[in-house]
Amino acid sequence: xxxxxxxxxxxxxxxxxxxxxxxxxxxxxxxxxxxxxxxxxxxxxxxxxxxxxxxxxxxxxxxxxxxxxxxxxxxxxxxxxxxxxxxxxxxxxxxxxxxxxxxxxxxxxxxxxxxxxxxxxxxxxxxxxxxxxxxxxxxxxxxxxxxxxxxxxxxxxxxxxxxxxxxxxxxxxxxxxxxxxxxxxxxxxxxxxxxxxxxxxxxxxxxxxxxxxxxxxxxxxxxxxxxxxxxxxxxxxxxxxxxxxxxxxxxxxxxxxxxxxxxxxxxxxxxxxxxxxxxxxxxxxxxxxxxxxxxxxxxxxxxxxxxxxxxxxxxxxxxxxxxxxxxxxxxxxxxxxxxxxxxxxxxxxxxxxxxxxxxxxxxxxxxxxxxxxxxxxxxxxxxxxxxxxxxxxxxxxxxxxxxxxxxxxxxxxxxxxxxxxxxxxxxxxxxxxxxxxxxxxxxxxxxxxxxxxxxxxxxxxxxxxxxxxxxxxxxxxxxxxxxxxxxxxxxxxxxxxxxxxxxxxxxxxxxxxxxxxxxxxxxxxxxxxxxxxxxxxxxxxxxxxxxxxxxxxxxxxxxxxxxxxxxxxxxxxxxxxxxxxxxxxxxxxxxxxxxxxxxxxxxxxxxxxxxxxxxxxxxxxxxxxxxxxxxxxxxxxxxxxxxxxxxxxx
Amino acid sequence: xxxxxxxxxxxxxxxxxxxxxxxxxxxxxxxxxxxxxxxxxxxxxxxxxxxxxxxxxxxxxxxxxxxxxxxxxxxxxxxxxxxxxxxxxxxxxxxxxxxxxxxxxxxxxxxxxxxxxxxxxxxxxxxxxxxxxxxxxxxxxxxxxxxxxx
Numbered sequence: 123x124x125x126x127x128x129x130x131x132x133x134x135x136x137x138x139x140x141x142x143x144x145x146x147x148x149x150x151x152x153x154x155x156x157x158x159x160x161x162x163x164x165x166x167x168x169x170x171x172x173x174x175x176x177x178x179x180x181x182x183x184x185x186x187x188x189x190x191x192x193x194x195x196x197x198x199x200x201x202x203x204x205x206x207x208x209x210x211x212x213x214x215x216x217x218x219x220x221x222x223x224x225x226x227x228x229x230x231x232x233x234x235x236x237x238x239x240x241x242x243x244x245x246x247x248x249x250x251x252x253x254x255x256x257x258x259x260x261x262x263x264x265x266x267x268x269x270x271x272x273x274x275x276x277x278x279x280x281x282x283x284x285x286x287x288x289x290x291x292x293x294x295x296x297x298x299x300x301x302x303x304x305x306x307x308x309x310x311x312x313x314x315x316x317x318x319x320x321x322x323x324x325x326x327x328x329x330x331x332x333x334x335x336x337x338x339x340x341x342x343x344x345x346x347x348x349x350x351x352x353x354x355x356x357x358x359x360x361x362x363x364x365x366x367x368x369x370x371x372x373x374x375x376x377x378x379x380x381x382x383x384x385x386x387x388x389x390x391x392x393x394x395x396x397x398x399x400x401x402x403x404x405x406x407x408x409x410x411x412x413x414x415x416x417x418x419x420x421x422x423x424x425x426x427x428x429x430x431x432x433x434x435x436x437x438x439x440x441x442x443x444x445x446x447x448x449x450x451x452x453x454x455x456x457x458x459x460x461x462x463x464x465x466x467x468x469x470x471x472x473x474x475x476x477x478x479x480x481x482x483x484x485x486x487x488x489x490x491x492x493x494x495x496x497x498x499x500x501x502x503x504x505x506x507x508x509x510x511x512x513x514x515x516x517x518x519x520x521x522x523x524x525x526x527x528x529x530x531x532x533x534x535x536x537x538x539x540x541x542x543x544x545x546x547x548x549x550x551x552x553x554x555x556x557x558x559x560x561x562x563x564x565x566x567x568x569x570x571x572x573x574x575x576x577x578x579x580x581x582x583x584x585x586x587x588x589x590x591x592x593x594x595x596x597x598x599x600x601x602x603x604x605x606x607x608x609x610x611x612x613x614x615x616x617x618x619x620x621x622x623x624x625x626x627x628x629x630x631x632x633x634x635x636x637x638x639x640x641x642x643x644x645x646x647x648x649x650x651x652x653x654x655x656x657x658x659x660x661x662x663x664x665x666x667x668x669x670x671x672x673x674x675x676x677x678x679x680x681x682x683x684x685x686x687x688x689x690x691x692x693x694x695x696x697x698x699x700x701x702x703x704x705x706x707x708x709x710x711x712x713x714x715x716x717x718x719x720x721x722x723x724x725x726x727x728x729x730x731x732x733x734x735x736x737x738x739x740x741x742x743x744x745x746x747x748x749x750x751x752x753x754x755x756x757x758x759x760x761x762x763x764x765x766x767x768x769x770x771x772x
Numbered sequence: 773x774x775x776x777x778x779x780x781x782x783x784x785x786x787x788x789x790x791x792x793x794x795x796x797x798x799x800x801x802x803x804x805x806x807x808x809x810x811x812x813x814x815x816x817x818x819x820x821x822x823x824x825x826x827x828x829x830x831x832x833x834x835x836x837x838x839x840x841x842x843x844x845x846x847x848x849x850x851x852x853x854x855x856x857x858x859x860x861x862x863x864x865x866x867x868x869x870x871x872x873x874x875x876x877x878x879x880x881x882x883x884x885x886x887x888x889x890x891x892x893x894x895x896x897x898x899x900x901x902x903x904x905x906x907x908x909x910x911x912x913x914x915x916x917x918x919x920x921x922x
Contacts, residue, residue, distance in 0.1 A: 462782060477786075481793045488797060493808060503808035505829060507880075510804040514796045645866075647844065697869070706869035725866040728843050736866065 124189055124268040127177025131218075131268075134170040134225075135258040137163050142251035149244025157244045161232050164247060167254070168225040175222050178215060178267055182208055188274040191215060191267050197280035199673060207291040208281050210298075213430065214267035219295065220411075221257040223302040224250065231306055231331075239327055245313035246306075253305055256437050264430055283700055283707050289349035293342060297369055300339025301407040304376065306331040308404035311397055315448045320393065320455050325383045330761055336380050337757040339373045344630075344750045355710040355723055357643065357738045359746070362511040367490045368410035374483040375403045378476040385472045386458075389534070393456040394449070395476075401445045406483075408438050413490070464536035471529040478522045485514045512638075516569055520576060523631055526624050527580035530587055548586060553579035570639035577628045577635075584621045591618075611759065619760025626756055629749030636742025637719075645725075647734045657739045659720055660684040661693065666731050675699040679724045679733055683713065695724040695735070719743045806880060811854035814883060829880045830889060832859065836873040843867075848894075852877055863891040870896040 141163035148156030178191070182205045187193040195211040196204075209215045228250045235243050261267065284290075307328040314324035346366065351359035360366060379399040385391050412434035449456075462469055489506045496504040531545040557575040565571045588607070591614075595606040611618040644656050648663040655661075664680040681693040693711040700706070713720040719740040727733035806827040809817070814830055817823050832852030840849040848863040848871075861879055871877070871894070880893040 465781070465785065474789075477789055481789075485793070485797050485800070489800075492801075502813075505806045505808055506801060506804050507806060510800045513804070514800040517796060518793075645846075647846075708869060726843060732843075734843065734846065734866070 123177050123180045123184075124186065124270065127174045127181075128266065128268040130170045130174040130177065131258065131262050131266075134167050134174065134221075135255070135262050137170065138167045138225075138251050138254050138258055141167060142248045142255060145244045145251065146248035149241075149248065157247075160244065160247060160251075164225070164228050164232055164251065167251070168222075168229045171218075171222045171225045174267075175209075175218060178209060178218060179206065181268075182206065185278070186274075187276070187278045188270050189267075190269045190271055193271070193275055193278045195278070195281050197278040200278075200281055201286075203291060204281055204286050207285075210294045211281060211285055214261070214265045214269075216294065216298075217257055217261055217265055218267050219298055220302060221254060221261060223298055224254045224257065224305060227302055227306060227331075228254070235327070239323065241317050242310065242313045242319055242324065242327075245316045246309040249309040249312050250305060253309075256433075260430060260433060264433065279703055283698065283705060284353055287349065287353050289345055289353065293345040293349055296338050296345055297342030300335045300337075300342055300376075301372070301411065303331055303335030303338060304372065304400075304404050304407050306335075307379075307400050311400045312445060312448060315397065315452045318452070318455060320452070322383075322387050322390070325386060325396070329383070332376075332380055332383070333757060333761055336373070336376045337753070337761075339369070339376060340753065341750060343369050343373055344746070348747065351743075352710070352712065355708050357641075357721055357723065357736065357740075359637075359743075362486075362489070362508045364490050365414050367486050367511075368413040371483050371486055371490075372403055372406035372410055374479050374486070375399060375406055378479040378483075379403050381472055381475050385469060389460050389469060391458045391460050391462070391469065392473075393458050394453065397449050397456065399476075401442065401449070405438060405442050405445075408434065408441065412438060466532065466537040466542070468529060468532050468534045468537075471525050471532055474525050475522065475529070478518055478525065482515055482518045482522075485518070486511065489514075519631070520569070520572055523573070523576045523580060523628070526627065527576065527583045530621070531583055549579050549582040552582045567639045570635050573631060573635040573639075577632055580624065580628050584625055587621060588618070615759050615762055615764070619756045619758070619762075622756030622759060623753050624756075626749045626752030626754075629745045629752055631749075633742050633744065633746030633749060636745070637740040640741045642739040643736065644738075645734070645736045647732055649730070649732045654735075654737070656720075656737045657718075658686050659739070660687070661722070661737070663733070663735075664692075666727060666733055673701055675701075677724070677727065679727070679735070681711070681722065683720070693720070693722050695722045697724055697727075714744045716744055717741065811852060811859045812857045814859065814889075815857055818887075824883055824885060826882075827880065828883055828889075829878060830859065831876065831878045834871070834873055834875050834877055839871075839873065841867055852879065859889055860887065861889045861891050863894050865894070868894060868896045 141160045144156050144160030144163060146160075148154070148158075148160055180186075181189045181192045182196055183202075185192070185196070185198055187196075191212060191214050192208075195208040195215075200208070210219050228247065231250070232243070232247065239246075307324075310324040310328045314320055343366075346369065347359040350356075350361070350366075379396065382392055382396050382399055386393055386396050412431060462473065464470065489510050493503040493505050496502060527549065531549065533541045553575050556578040557571065560571055560574055565574060588610075591610050592603055592607045595601065595610045596603055599606065599609075601609065642657055644654075646654055648654060650663055650666060653660055653662045661681045661683055664682055666677065666679050668675060668677045670676075676696050676698050678694055678696045681695075683690050683693050691713065693713060694709075695711040696709040698707045698709060708723060708725075711722040719738070721738035721740060723736040725734045725736055804827075806829045808829045808831075811830060811832045814823075814828070830852070832854045835851040835853045835858060838851040842848075846864055846866065848865070848867055849861070850863075851858050851860050853859070863879070863881075875896050878895040879889060879891040880895075881889060881891040883889050
């Protein structure tokens, strides 16, 4: 079966190359049958990569340890779902997943555009296939997922226990959906440059792809944070590790792009800028993959130094170079018709949104790449820890939050003072009152107070939008409030879906603020039976027990938890000692509610049964995950197609 | 407002924002910069006085049988080495899961005039499973906390 897999990969490489050439040639010479042939080749590539992927899955499920990749990432005792998710546990499989997703998306794009965009599609297809070709070259020549060893080992090395966790089943594929998804608007953008079709057709055609990619990338980042929180067990969810940053940067620039294209659609502005943004976004997606693949910046996450890294760097440079060259050659054709009229305008708030997001992306880039830059210039690697990133990004984030509230309130083109007074009065008053109230409650930490107050401002703003919209509709149609509310959203999915996404972002800000500014941490050694107090919780160390089986020994510390004297449950934190391969992991205990998380880590213990623990109380942390859910709802609404779709649009 | 004046206004606004960003980044860097050195590089710079003020990050391998762990006071003393050069380290805090003889560690903290490294952060990683063809395999096949990432 692995023979089939490898042959499929080689064939896919050849066919993809053909597809790229045929589509490009057919498009240039306007030969419809050549284009059709190229498109069919795309479907063929998809079929071949599906066969290859199934081949790898088959190898995992049949425990074919002679395949090196299967040997490295699974074992006989590995449960079914993890034997599947082991597919993307390492480099070769991850690249195959990338390739398969890109082939799938390419096929989907072709089907979507059967009757539209016929001038642009051949070039977009060609570009998509060229990107795919890069991954196929890697898979065929450098990182073969089907490489075999001469002898068949009796058992595999097994999957790292840290990866045997539901979060790890979803986090990498979700991120990939985002990375690969951004290839589509990128390809269309370049195709638009080539064909000279520089209106907003390319934007409208790929709007849902952009939204989909932005959403999956964002959720992927959030899932990674959740995994770190639950599995890595150090009490936090984000360490500004280079690989974490690598996934955040394309998301930040992608968010800027998502907003900026709205401005081109509504006001025919920022055409060149939008091109730059999508090139940067996609470039950062590749760059993110590159940072993870190379040992460039020593990171807890790196797969070790690998030659694949230099290939990625080469590809990235080629990609960026050619894209910007193409853009430069078409600059005259990209003149926008409208200009910014006033600082006090919605256009300006969009622009600020972009500048701020890019500022954040730049600072993350700077902090992440500084070791490389300093080594190149000064000869010594200088790193900057989490405090740099936090110090820089907190003010940036808060400014962004404020703009999120201001934008819907301020008028297009130029806000009159009447408009300003009318729209801003209630939200400003409400947040002013709220701010005072918070201070009375004891919130004195400056940034936390600011964050909560601005969050309130945004929530009030959005609530008013929903309220006023519903009320207007009620008056117009006489519908009940509930029905009017739903129909209003249904008729304006992009707008209200967007507002809901913003609410979700506010929740995330609230969660981050609470858990950062008001985190309580305590480290203590306890003997069995001893009690310990943290905030309102009284924890009694009930027992320390050990259990052994064939592949691991587990030591469990059990606590009974009381809150304000009332018994609320038990907490279990463990150390797991795996025998082969030898590894130790810590399972933390988390008790969450809307107010806070109680978090316990078993750090160590001695023969007498005394154990050392670290406890955290993380206020408001659950709101981060709730925010993720709300964003999902908002994105779904924004994505949902209208029932009547005019052909040629979207 | 004339086009000219408007453009100047916007340009100034843009520059202000850029300036604010540069200032943020620059001030963020002060006090958070940590110099990444190997054990030998550290020893070589021992005569440089400014070395003792800087935040330092040193990587090395834990020397066999050098680990002294006192659970009650949570004091960890050990030595890390790069080739023949050895550096004694003192750390207060949790003993990490993967910390043992021969492990690759990264310590962050300050270097003292007495020649001991006072670590505030200790990061361990076992030799990774994901080594390229030439650097294949080390005694421990386990890998550091690393998500199967993109």
